[in-house]
Amino acid sequence: MRFTIVLLFISVFSVAVKAQSIKGRIIDEQDQPVPDASITIKGSFIGAVSDREGLFKISLKQPGTYTIIVQSVGYQPNEQVIDVQNSEAATSFTLVRAAGSLKEVTVTASRKAEVVDRTPASVQVVNEKQLQTQLLVSPNLSNILGQIVPSLAYSSNATSNTGQTLRGRTPLILIDGIPQSTPLRNGARDFRTIDPSVLQRVEVIKGATAVYGNGADGGVINYITLQPQTAKKFNAYSSIARTGMLAHADGTGGFRLNQHFTGKAGKIDYAVAGLYEKTGEYKDAKGGIISPVYGLGETDIVNVFSKLGINLNDKNRIEVMYNYFGSGQKSKYIQQIGKYGVTPTIGVEGETKGEKEGTRYNHNAYVKFLSKKLFLNSTLETSVYGQKFYTVYGWSASFENGGQSTIRSDKKGVRSTINTPWSIGNSIRNEVLYGVDYMNDVTWQELTDGRIWVPKMDMNNLAPFVQLHSTIKDHWIFKAGYRLDQVKIDIPSFTQIKTSTTTGGKLINGGKLDFTASTFNFGLRYAKWELFKPFASFTQGFSMVDIGHYARGAKENDIANMNLEPIIANNYEVGFSSSVNKVSLNIAAFASTSKLGSTLIENNGFFEQQRAPERIYGIEGSIDVASIKSFLFGVGGVYMEGKADLNKNGNYDDAADAYLTGRRITAPKVTTYVKYVPNNRVLVHAEWLYSGDRKRFQPKTNGTYTFGEGPVNSYGIVNLSASYKTKKDIHFFGGIENLLNKDYYAAYAQWYAMNDYYIKSNGIRFNAGIGLKW
Structure with missing residues (x-):
């Protein structure tokens, strides 16, 4: 009983x-x-x-x-x-609707969740709604980020992101913390390594950062992938879109197919997505075929994504992610070289030599373990990751008997962070983040016929780090940290490839490189008033020189004799954020110096690294206003400049010194938008993108310009997009790029100052489709 x-x-x-x-x-x-x-x-x-x-x-x-x-x-x-x-x-x-992105949360800046306007540095979060709005116009992440992030240079309108610097330096690109950049041999294809349809948000750390390692002297752009929706066991979204030109439309038709599944069953949550896109021909405003070399036209793109999470209990979770991205161009056009400043380089009908151009594959995967309430209420996050990347460039006659270059990179690594909170009395709350990063990166560049342009470089990078985050009386936020990168690189001997001008064929003796880089950061923000939250910070970042690019054309015969010292960038910044009623404002002034920079320059028809002290400075800002219930508008912009101290005397204004080229410094830039959102079903978005003049260099005696020194003339384009969601979860959407069909050359085509890169940008293009939640 x-x-x-x-x-x-x-x-x-x-x-x-x-x-x-x-x-x-x-x-x-x-x-x-x-x-x-x-x-x-x-x-x-x-x-x-x-x-x-x-x-x-x-x-x-x-x-x-x-x-x-x-x-x-x-x-x-x-x-x-x-x-x-x-x-x-x-x-x-x-x-309550936020006027801008100040209330967004970032995990990249400090490896822990924190509100952007309480972070003592310039950090920007491009949220999912912003991504989805821009995706209505263009699925190219280089375009999307160039339009939203003020201090990021505009896109090249090509598969390459050469020259798309962040505050004048090359940023480190990550997918969920997995490095995409290949600093040992930078092929400038790290921006377009994932489709934006599988992203939750993008977090941008502007300026150098010591929180991450090799490649972060220009800041960090971290692509954060989709998180599973857990309200139901099964959710699905399907969409189909048609793309093409609105003027001179023949042959330009393409389409995008997108499918998402997500949900939660018991302790398991999941997200699965697939994307297939086929682009048609890309044409300029007058109907000319845009050059297929590095082109976005006539390309097949595939993205497959999956994420699985298991909540072992309330305190422990395991998460697994895998993403595949691949692209291949099959064009019926070949390049017809124009004349810089006179006629554009275009595509004309012909048979393309070699294999398909594009990224054959970019595999990314991680297994992550998260644990809460450990000793002293600490939390642990450990991620074991891998990346395999293989990209193919166009066929070139510059090699002896012609050839086609590729870059491969295999990365394996571990990121582990422990966060331990502790307090001093009732007025000071502290968190100490500490841990270690390890990465092995094997990168090489060969031609498709097997000739070695850059041998397999094997890098091991071990880096312990510690970060202190303190909140004093709820208003003062202080951050300081230290990171020690220990880098070992093994480079085998190789013979430089012969070119069409019979140069090359020289034996380069390999060797082992050993570098140690100590980087610091500290910052302070006062966050008592929403009206005015000032901050100041000093951060250092570290990056290897592009060793592969240097070595493949080096004059020295031995790796040990090459000037391959890494870059340590010192970034100084002061600024403030403000949020009052429905207005938000961000302004920051910045300066970046390095005792030994690295800039690619042309010398008698060959490219080489210019190693000299550098100084970059500028100011950027943005304002977002929710003027009335249904309208929002905003303006963002940047002005920056940079010089190299070529005679290394500490003075940047000598006659011997030089401005940094357009490959590093973007022309003044302004972006504006107006958004109409009467309810959660209707969106209309218009934006104006403006690039100003930058004319810092004189032509050579024959009237031509050296690589990177071409004068940039201003231009502006208008984009328009709209979407409507019915009560039955049917989604109609559309976007128009270059609404006024402006005939123009992007800044990239102008400063490059070479005939084969003098390429016009798109004329008026459309994207229209329908989606369904089910």
Whole structure:
């Protein structure tokens, strides 16, 4: 009898436990539902995502008091404390629309979640809504980021991101923390290594950073992939779009197919996505075929993505991610060389030599373990990752008997971070992040016929680090850190490839390189007033010289005699953010110096590295205004300049010194937008993109310009996009690039100052399609 009573009590208690939950609804200021909002219980992995009516439900194991955090892209976070007893607790959240991105959360800047406007540095988050809006016009990530991030140079409108620098230096590109850049031999194809349809957001750290290692002297751009939606066991989204030119449309038709699946079943959540795109011919405003070399036209693109998470319990989680990206161009056109400053280089019908140009594959994968509430309430995040990259460039007659170059890179690594909080009294809260990064990178460049242009360079990079984050009396935010990169590179002997001018054929003796780079960072922000949150920071970043590019044309016979010292960039920055009512403002002045920079220059028809002290400085800013309920508008821009101290006397204004070329320094840049959002179903977005003049160099005696020194003339283009979602979850969308069909050369084509790169940009292009949630 006693056993029966106990069993009955346990059964009743179990039913009561199962019945405990929190349910509610997420709405905005206009009482409209907010779908896809993230609802989480603070300090755990338990959470849900709101459905299309803004509804959610979270099941709990036991009663108690819980802190609930609600976040959604484009809105300020909302936090509530809810007391849950032996029944269902009901609540609602009203989200206030953020004027800009100041309330966005970044994990890249400090390897932990923190609000952007409480970070003592310039950090920008390109959220999912911004990505989706830009995706209506162009799926090219180089275009998207060039339009949204003020201090990032405009896109080259090509497969190469050569010259697309961030504050005058090359950024480190990551996918979920996995390095995409190949600093040992920079092939400038790291921007377009994933399709934006599988991204949750992009986090941009501007200027040098010591938080990450090799390649971060120009900052970091981290592509954060999709997170699973956990409100239901199964969610799906399908879309199809037609693309092409609106003028001179013959042969330009293409399409995009996109499929997403996501959901949660028990302790397992998942996200799976696939993308296939086929582009037609790309034409300029007058109907000329844009050169197929490095071109975006007549290309097949495939992206396959999957992410699986297992919540072992409330404190521990395992996550696995895999992404494949590949592209291949099959063109019926060949390049017809124009004349720089006179006639464009175009495509004419002909048979392309060699193999398809494009990125054959870019595989990225990680296994991540996350654990909360360890010793001293510490958290642990450890990720084991791998990347395999293979890209093919166009056939070139510059090699002896012609040839086609490729770059391969295989990376394996581990990132492990522990975050330990501790306090001093009631007024100082601290967090110490510490851990280690290890990466092995094997990169080489060969021709498709097997000739070695750059041998297999084998790099091992071990880097312990520590970061202190302190909040003093809730208003002062202080950050300081140190990182020690220990780099060993093994380079085998090789023979330089012969060119069509019979140069090359020289034996280069290999060797082992050993570098140690200590980098520091510290910053301070005062965040008491929303109206004015000033900050100042000093950060250092470290990057290897492009060893492969240097060695393949080096005058020295031995690796040991080459000037391959790494770059240490010192970045100084002061600025402030402001958010009042529905206006947000960001302004930052910056300067970046390096005792030994690296700039690619032309010397008698050959490219070589210019090693000299460098100084870059500038100012950037953005303002976003939600003027009335349905309208938002904003302006962003940057001005920067840079010089090299060629005689190395500490003075940058001597006659012997020189401005940095257009490959490094972008012309003044302004972007503006107007957005109409009357409700969560309608969006109309218009933007104007302007690139100013930059004319710092004189022509040579024959009237031509040296590589990178071409004068840049101003231009501006207008883009337009719109979308509409029905109550039955049908999504109609469309976008127009270069709405006014402007005939122009992008800055890249102008400063490059070479006949074969003097290529016009797109004329008026469209993207129109339909999507369905089911």
